[in-house]
Structure formats: structure tokens, C-alpha cells
Amino acid sequence: MTARGTRQGLDAEDLDVEEALALVKDGNGTARPADGRSPAQREGGGHATSPSSPSPSPSSSTRTPETAHRADAAEHRHQETSWPEARKIAARAARSGAARLAPVSVTLGDALGLVLAAPLTALTDLPSFDTSAMDGWAVAGPGPWHVREEGVLAGSATPVSLADGEAVRIATGARIPPDTTAVLRSEHGRTDDNGRLHPTREMQHGQDIRPRGQECRSGDQLLRAGAVVTPAVLGLAAAAGYDTLAAVPRPRVEVLVLGDELLTEGRPHDGLIRDALGPMLPPWLRAMGAEVTAVRRLGDDAKALHKAITASGADLIVTTGGTASGPVDHVHPTLRRLDAELLVDGVKVRPGHPMLLARLKEDQHLVGLPGNPLAAVSGLLTLAEPLLRTLAARPAPEPYALPLRQSAHGHPHDTRLIPVVLRGDHAVPLHYNGPAMLRGIAAADALAVVPPGGARAGQEAELLDLPWATAGIDACFT
Secondary structure: OOOOOOOOOOOOOOOOHHHHHOEOOOOOOOOOOOOOOOHHHHOOOOOOOOOOOOOOOOOOOOOOHHHHHHHHHHHHHHHOEEHHHHHHHHHHHOOOOOOOOOOEEEEHHHOOOOEEOOOEEOOOOEOOOOEEOOOEEEEOOOOOEEEOOOOEOOOOOOOOOOOOOEEEEEOOOOEOOOOOOEEEEHHHEEEOOOOEEEEOOOOOOOOOEEOOOOOEOOOOEEEOOOOEOOHHHHHHHHHOOOOEEEEEOOOEEEEEEOOOOEEOOOOOEOOEEEOOHHHHHHHHHHHOOOEEEEEEEOOOOHHHHHHHHHHOOOOEEEEEOOOOOOOOOOHHHHHHHOOOEEEEEOEEEEOOOOOEEEEEEOOEEEEEEOOOHHHHHHHHHHHHHHHHHHHOOOOOOOOOEEEEOOOEOOOOOOEEEEEEEEEOOEEEEEOOOOOOOOHHHHOOOEEEEEOOOOEOOOOEEEEEEOHHHHHOHHHHOO
16 A cells, blocks of 8 residues: 555554444544554645654754655645635636536436526417316306217317307316316216216316416526426426427536556455545536546556646546655646646645645646545545536535534544434434545435534534435436
């Protein structure tokens, strides 16, 4: 296993599978490794120093390479962006004119989950003619009625007018014959021995007739631009006469998986570990509304990384690992070579603080995720989610909070994101929430936003829903 904390490392402790679903009693549950450093210390590129280590002076004439590196790291730490501000910056980055995605015309079959780029205006009256709301008889005038032999079915041509005292069998949705005064439901009528129809209860004029234009008139605005296309919206659009819709397209995303230590199959061995992010990120990004155009595994190759970025036509490039300052962490040097604009370079959040956001072109961005799996999830929700949501013109979810059932340990200075399950009106912190762990998030409904210093039992915490926890697995990835 590589020593770089931004890689997809695994904690050494042997964990029982059942404990992954257990609820933590003290709000933490993260074990401290044998080297005495917390996972939060280890995720930052392997350069964390002991709290008791003296802080070197950057101006010291005896500055060694080691103390210089520590001083530079401290300076960079001072410049890291707060977690709330990082999310705002990511959303703003996608609002620039060049970054906005041009509307496209899509068929109804391809529009699910997209956002309307123009108002949905009725192309016809709904219903477009007077229709029967029930199976029964169309009747004219007061009863009893003589029943015609022929019936009126849905989809039939304009039926013959009724004369007073006449009735005709009619199906739900069928066109109402001219001069009909009401529809008598099947269960509310009987015929006598002479074949005449009698009502079994009082009727009202116009009963069970859906008049033309009852729902809308041609030209009425049914939905505003910005509405998300749900299955119900598809039904409404079809009923209103649409074959295609003007919509904001899904942002195109390319995933670049970095690291020579990663295996794509089999068990970890000889210092090599399985790539967890290659299988996890594409469906997660699709659940966020993106179109994942490619997943490329590049290893630790600066030239390959440069070539992949410059050749990409994606709206967003997502890299995994390589965001720290180790000898084979190539993301920062490559961005400098490309003269990219760093919008966020480190975030005051645990796990995941070495994440970054860069503008490559006016219409293209890059999100650099740490390589540790839960740290990468943190970066995904902190930077990629607001950027993708804004690119796709999707509305921001309404913020909400729930009280924590147990206390949650926090970082002294940083926001902390921890997996939780929702139980009634409380959020319950889960075990295994270190930067290299996925067992907690795999059992979670949401991530709780724990402020610096931690949160006590009963204190409300903001929650970030996981997409499949609210919409269902199948619906998330279509």
C-alpha cells in the first residue's frame, strides 16, 4: 500500500461485518491506527506532524527541506476554504455564461430527470372535447330513457346527437354525443322489462361529464422552465400534445482514476489494493444527474494525466487521488502546466480536505478528489454535486436538520461529515467513518454535517441525503 494518504488505503484493523451496521454508542467509532495518528491526520498526504512537534519558523536561517515543507503545508492549511464557502464557489463556477449548457430537444423517452429549458405550454385544450368521466349511459333530458342499440367507445368518431328521452351506452373517456345532459353511471341505472333505463338516484345536469378545457386551455402555461421532468411531467407533456421537450442536457463527466497501486479485480496483495472508486463514482455521478462519458485508469503517470485532461471534451473531469504534494501526486503540477485557475485548493472538512476545484476553460472544470474512499465521497458532495446541479439547472435541495441521537466527535477547526441512519425524528451516527472506510456510508441514509468542535446528543445537525436513500436505487441511475 502506498504511503500517500490521498490514495485508496484500507485501515489495518480487522472489522466484523455485523458491526458495520451497528449504531455507534459514543458518536465516533473510528479507531486510531497503531502509529497514533487519526485517519483525519493520515488523509492529508502523509505529511501530518505530531501535535507536540515544534512549529518551525518560515524565516529561520536554518530552515531545512523538512521544516520548509512543514511551513509550506501550514501556510496552505491557512488558505483552505471553509466547507460552506467551497460549496458556494462550486455552484457559482457553473453559473458563468460559458459554463451553462445549451438547451437540447429530447424525446419524451429520453427526458426523464432533465430540467425543462422552456415553459411547458399546452398545445391543446385538455380534454380536447367533452368526455365521459365514467362507464355508463349518456342521457338527454329527464328519464326514463330509451336506450339506443349502438354504444359509444373511447376513440370513436363524433357520435350522433341524442334526442330528449334517449340514452346510449358510453365508455370512460369517450366523446360525449351532442345534446347530452348528463352521464348516468352503470351502478346507478337499471332497465325495466320494456328495456327503458331508469336512474336509481337523483342526477344533476352535467354529472360525470368532463367538459372541454376543464384542465387547461390551449396556450396555458402548465409548468415553468426549471421544473424537473418526472414521470408525471412526461404524462402531462404527452397529454398536452408534446413529442419532444426543450431541456437542459445532462453534464458530461469523465472520471480519471489515478494510482499505480490499484487493482481492478481479485484480492489485495503485495502492497496493491482494489480500486473502490472506479466502480463507485460513475453510478454516483449518474445519480447526481450526470452523463458519465468515460472512466480511465491512468496510474501515476504525469504525461498520461496531462494528455487525458487536454483531450477531454467533458464538462467536468473528476480525478481520484494525487491531490496532495507527494512525489507522484501529479494533479497540482499538471494544473499549473495547463495554466488552470484554482477556485478551491483544499477545504476545511474531514474527511477529504485535500480536494480541489479548478477551471480549465470557461466551459470546463476539474474536481480533484482525494483517493481515500470516504474522503472522495466528501469531495463529491462538497464540490461536484453543487457544480453538477447548477450546470443541469436543477434546484438546490431544501436544507433540513435532525437531532443526533448520540454525540458526534468533531475536528477542532474543520467541518466533519459522518454517515448516519435516520430513525424516526433522529439521525444516528454510524461506525467506520474514517477517510479510508466505506462500511459506514454503505449502510447510511445521509451524511451529517458536524460543525468544528463536534455536536452533542440532541443537537440538530444539517443532513445531506444520499440520492438512493430518497428516490430508490433504480430511479437514481436511469
